[in-house]
Amino acid sequence: xxxxxxxxxxxxxxxSIYKNMEGKDSxxxxxxxxxxxxIAREGALFNNAFVPAPTCTPCRSSVLSGRYFWQTGMGAxxxxxxxxxxxxxxxxxxxxxxxxxxxxYKVWAPGEEENAPYGAKRTAYNSxxxxxxxxxxxxxxxxxxxxxxxxxxxxxxEVKGNFTDFLDNRPEGAPFCYWCGPTNTxxxxxxxxxxxxxxxxxxxxxxxxxSFFPDVEDVREDFADYLGEAMAFDGAVGAIIKxxxxxxxxxxxxFIVSGDHGxxxxxxxxxxxxNIGCEVALAVRWPKxxxxxRIINDxxxxxxxxxxxxxxxxxVKPEGMSGRSLMPLLKSxxxxxxxxxxxxxxxxxxxxxxxxxxxxxPYPQRAIHTKEYLYILNFEPDRWPMGTPxxxxxxENLLTYKQIEEDTFVTHADMDAGPTKAxxxxxxxxxxxxxxxxxxxxxxxxxxxxxxKNDPFYTENVANDTSYQNIKExxxxxxxxILVREEDPRVVEQPCRYELPPYTD
Numbered sequence: 001x002x003x004x005x006x007x008x009x010x011x012x013x014x015x016s017i018y019k020n021m022e023g024k025d026s027x028x029x030x031x032x033x034x035x036x037x038x039i040a041r042e043g044a045l046f047n048n049a050f051v052p053a054p055t056c057t058p059c060r061s062s063v064l065s066g067r068y069f070w071q072t073g074m075g076a077x078x079x080x081x082x083x084x085x086x087x088x089x090x091x092x093x094x095x096x097x098x099x100x101x102x103x104x105y106k107v108w109a110p111g112e113e114e115n116a117p118y119g120a121k122r123t124a125y126n127s128x129x130x131x132x133x134x135x136x137x138x139x140x141x142x143x144x145x146x147x148x149x150x151x152x153x154x155x156x157x158e159v160k161g162n163f164t165d166f167l168d169n170r171p172e173g174a175p176f177c178y179w180c181g182p183t184n185t186x187x188x189x190x191x192x193x194x195x196x197x198x199x200x201x202x203x204x205x206x207x208x209x210x211s212f213f214p215d216v217e218d219v220r221e222d223f224a225d226y227l228g229e230a231m232a233f234d235g236a237v238g239a240i241i242k243x244x245x246x247x248x249x250x251x252x253x254x255f256i257v258s259g260d261h262g263x264x265x266x267x268x269x270x271x272x273x274x275n276i277g278c279e280v281a282l283a284v285r286w287p288k289x290x291x292x293x294r295i296i297n298d299x300x301x302x303x304x305x306x307x308x309x310x311x312x313x314x315x316v317k318p319e320g321m322s323g324r325s326l327m328p329l330l331k332s333x334x335x336x337x338x339x340x341x342x343x344x345x346x347x348x349x350x351x352x353x354x355x356x357x358x359x360x361x362p363y364p365q366r367a368i369h370t371k372e373y374l375y376i377l378n379f380e381p382d383r384w385p386m387g388t389p390x391x392x393x394x395x396e397n398l399l400t401y402k403q404i405e406e407d408t409f410v411t412h413a414d415m416d417a418g419p420t421k422a423x424x425x426x427x428x429x430x431x432x433x434x435x436x437x438x439x440x441x442x443x444x445x446x447x448x449x450x451x452x453k454n455d456p457f458y459t460e461n462v463a464n465d466t467s468y469q470n471i472k473e474x475x476x477x478x479x480x481x482i483l484v485r486e487e488d489p490r491v492v493e494q495p496c497r498y499e500l501p502p503y504t505d
Contacts, residue, residue, distance in 0.1 A: 001252055002178075002252060003176070003178070003254045003312065004240060005177075006182075007063070007258055008182050008184075008185050008230075008259040009106055009184075009185055010270060011185040012261070012269070012276065013280055014033075014230045014281065015031075015234070015283070016029070016033045018047075018281070021295070025208060030204055031198075031200070031230060033230065033231060033237075034238070035235070035237040036257050036281065036283055039255055039283040041292065042287070043283065043284050043287075043290045043292065044291075044295075045283050045296070046298075047297050048279075048298065048345070049279070049282035050279055050301055050302070050369055052068055052069050052301055052346075052348070053261070053349055054272060054273065054278050055271050055352045056106075056109060057108065058350070059260045060108045060260060061075030061108070062302075062323075063305055063306060064306065066321035068303065068346075068348070068488070070486075071320070071322060071487070075087075077352075078352050078354075080354060080503070087320070088321075089306075090305075091177055094313055097313070098175070099177050099313070100169070102125050102169070102176075103124060103181060104125050104179075105126070105130060106133075106183050125162050125166040127165055128165065129158045132183075132184055136189045136190035137190050139152055139155060152235065156238070156239045166178055167243070182233055184229045184233060185259070187408075189226065191222075193228050193229075198232075202221040205223055205224060209223060212268050212436050213436070214420075214423065218420065223263075223420070226266075255284070256282070256283070256305065257283045257284075258283075259280045261277060262277040264418070265416035267420070267424065268439060270415075270416065271386070273347050273348070274458050275369065275374060278345075278347045280302065284326075286330070289312075289331060290330045295335045296329050296335065296338060297335075298339055298342035299343055299371075301345050303323040308325045308330075343370060346479065346482050348366040348490075349362075350362040355413055356412075356414045357383055357388055358388065361380075363414065365379060366488070367479070372451070373450065373471060374448075374452060375448070375476065377446065377447060378447070379446075382443065385443065387415070388412070392428070401422045402422075404421055404426070412425070424436070424440060424441075428441075439459060445461065445463065445464075447463040448461050449463040449472050449475070451468070
C-alpha cells in the first residue's frame, strides 16, 4: 500500500460534494471540485472534521505528531516555533519501517528546512517549481502569453512533476508516503481572479455568506476569489490522482484530502475557534478497505490522521500520541454516527503573529465543539483577540485601505491582510456594520456559548443566559477535564509557559 496526503493551506470546508448535505443555497453549491468529490464518492466523506488549532504551525505539529498542539513543545506557536526532535512523527516512523517519504510545497513552518519534524530539506521534491502557491497571480500573467487553459495546465503539470520526481526516487518495491501541501488558498491571491479564472460571480454569494460577513461587494469578491483558489486546489488533487492512475497504483493508495484550518483574512475564521475557523473538509479513499459513498458524522480531530496512517501501514503507534485512529470509522460499512463517543472535538489557540500584542503575548483560548453547542473559554479576555488595533484609534495619521489590504502587521495582526479586513476596518464606524466589526475585532468575554441549532452562525453569546447554565457548566467541566487529562500547560502550570520566554521571545 501507499499513502498520499494532499493538505491545503487555509482551506476550510469548501468542496462541491458538501452541497449534498447543506442544500442548494449553500456556498458549496457555487463551486465545482470534481477531483475532491471523486475521492469522497469512492470512499468516505467526513461531515464533522476539525483541526486542533486554527493556525498553521500548531495544526501541522499536531497532524505530524498525532498530539494536541500544546503537547508539541515550541511547535505550539507560529512565529518562533521549533521542532522537538524527541517527539515522534508519523513520516519518520514510516521511514524507519522501510517507507519512502517525501513532500512538495508546505509541510511545516516556519523555518521548516532547519526545524521540520523529518528534515524537510532532505525530503522535499520541488525541482519543478513552487509557483502553484501563487496560482492566480501566475495564471493571470501566463494567460497573456498562452491563454488561460494552457496557463492553468502549466500549474497542474508542476504539481504532477514534483510528485513524479518523488516517485522516481523511490527504492524499488518500497511503499511510499507523500505529503502534497499547496499554499494557494493562503493569502494572497489575485483580486478578481474568482470571476476571471473560474467564472465565479461574486453577486451569487449575496445572502449566502455567514451573517458575520459584511454582505458587500468588496467582501463578496474577496470570498469568490478564495473559492476560485479552492477550485485550483482541486486541480492539484486531480494531478496527483492522474499520476497514480498512470503508474497503476491509485487503488493501492490510501488517499486523503484535507486542510489546516479555515479562511484567511475573513471575520471569525482563521485564528479563531468558531466553527468556520476550525471545520475542514476531509475525504478518504482506499478501495477494498473503505466502502464507497459513505458519510461519517463522527466528530474527529485531524491529528487523528497520524495514528490512522500508522495503523494502515501496520506500524506500531509510538507513545504520546493523543490522537485516535480513524480506521474503525473508515472500515465500517455504514454511514452516520459510527462510534458513539465521538460527539465532540477540543480545539485551542495560543500565539499566532508575534507582534499582534505588546510583549508578544498570546491570545489563549480553548473550545469544545458538539453538534448542538460551541463553548469557548478565553483565558485572557482583556487582550485583543485579533491583535491590537494600531493606527485606527486616532483621527490623525489613519491607515489607508491599501495599507490594511496589503500589510497584515499594520493593525489587528492576527487577521491576514486583504480586501475584507481593509473594508471592515475602514467602515468600523458605520452603524450598519459596527456589530460585525465588533464581533470580529473587539474584546471578548471569558466564556462564550452558542446554541448552534438556533444560532448557526454563532453570533448570540448565551453564556450568561440562566436558561443555559446547566449546559454551560457541563461543557466547561468536560473541557477542563480533558485539558487536565492531556496536561495542557494553560490549566496545569502556574505560571503558564506560554506567558514566558522562549514562547514570548
